[in-house]
């Protein structure tokens with residue numbers, strides 16, 4: 001848990017504002033400081049850009065579904081007026097074309113075909129494949145642990161799983177799996193420089209172009225084929241670039257998120273053996289463990305950006321039109337006003353308001369059923385096979401992942417038996 005002050009070279013933020021630290025750290029310490037100022041806070045983003053964060057559960061719920069809140073970056077005043085430098089680290093998030101930065105009819109046009117193809121039955125049909133993938137990865141984890149009984153579960157299990165699953169969903173030929181995996185890892189690698197990220201991004205787009213061409217020539221019962229069908233029959237509802245862009249979005253949005261969820265769940269269960277016991281004894285379900293992890297240690301910490309299209313009062317705070325606003329998912333999950341005085345306690349049997357960690361409103365996570373399926377199968381097979389699994393290092397010494405968008409630890413060394 002880090003509470004170090006802002007780096008010395010930065011000027012102090014104005015009174016009443018909070019500096020988002022690009023280096024990351026335990027978000028729950030930062031969130032507690034932010035929530036103490038109220039459910040909606042002024043923040044300073046990297047690059048001295050003024051912004052806000054919505055942290056309270058009720059306020060975030062209202063904000064995410066508010067008719068006067070937009071994601072289209074044309075509403076971002078500083079960006080529109082040239083006040084945001086080209087190399088700004090959060091620029092891609094704000095401006096990447098696609099459903100995450102679209103509103104209203106344009107959003108429905110981009111999201112509709114994917115939502116139609118991302119059916120519960122298509123997701124459920126993946127269960128046997130996901131189970132096989134999980135078991136194969138666990139064989140590899142066991143092999144890696146032969147030397148000293150320990151293995152890094154984040155790198156060897158939580159990381160390759162979502163990539164393999166998304167490959168299945170998109171109908172990627174097995175020959176392309178390795179490359180897709182290596183590239184997407186580089187695209188979201190937070191340590192990488194902008195040039196490396198761009199190069200990986202271009203190469204990833206090229207692979208996805210090959211995937212789309214292969215499925216256009218030989219359609220299957222997969223998401224890519226369904227998107228191509230939507231492009232061809234839907235009267236130009238999605239153009240070529242949008243099909244590829246959507247495939248890319250599925251890869252990036254499903255990758256770091258699921259990785260963090262599986263990591264955070266294993267870590268929470270190892271550190272709360274009584275809770276693990278409840279599930280192993282059948283007094284609670286793996287699904288409950290997944291939901292409580294989403295609330296207690298949200299894989300997405302603060303998501304960029306939304307903009308009020310007019311000055312908006314939320315709680316008792318005004319969100320001025322045009323400022324970039326972060327959705328504070330990890331804070332909302334620990335908000336005592338919603339989850340009670342014991343909001344900081346990890347309790348898989350908790351009955352309370354449903355967390356917001358998969359979003360809410362029109363941009364609600366499209367991959368939610370898949371994320372839940374992957375995480376429950378992963379936990380069930382992992383702890384079913386290694387019920388005595390423990391952390392190989394003290395929990396509080398595990399280094400936090402970089403950045404404030406995601407929330408996890410960089411490594412998860414475990415002892416299998």
Ligand code: HEM
Pocket residue numbers: 099100101111166249250251253254255257258261299300303327329356357358359360362363364365366367368370371
């Ligand atoms: C544990 C795993 C996951 C978590 C915690 C998660 C979380 C979220 C959140 C919080 C949002 C809303 C972002 C916002 O606008 O504020 C979102 C959107 C989205 N997610 Fe997920 N996600 C997960 C897995 C996945 C997977 C597996 C996929 C796809 C395969 C996926 C695809 C998407 C897409 C496409 C959107 C954008 C929806 C839109 O803008 O309309 N997610 N996710």
Ligand code: HEM
Pocket residue numbers: 089090091092093096098100187188189190197201248249252253256257260299300301403405406407
């Ligand atoms: C655990 C949370 C997440 C982390 C740590 C994370 C991290 C990153 C990073 C480091 C990048 C590269 C930024 C750049 O190129 O400048 C990125 C790109 C992106 N992310 Fe995420 N992300 C997360 C969740 C999500 C979610 C929930 C969504 C979907 C709603 C999403 C959608 C995107 C998109 C669309 C891009 C741009 C892809 C491109 O065209 O290069 N991410 N993410």
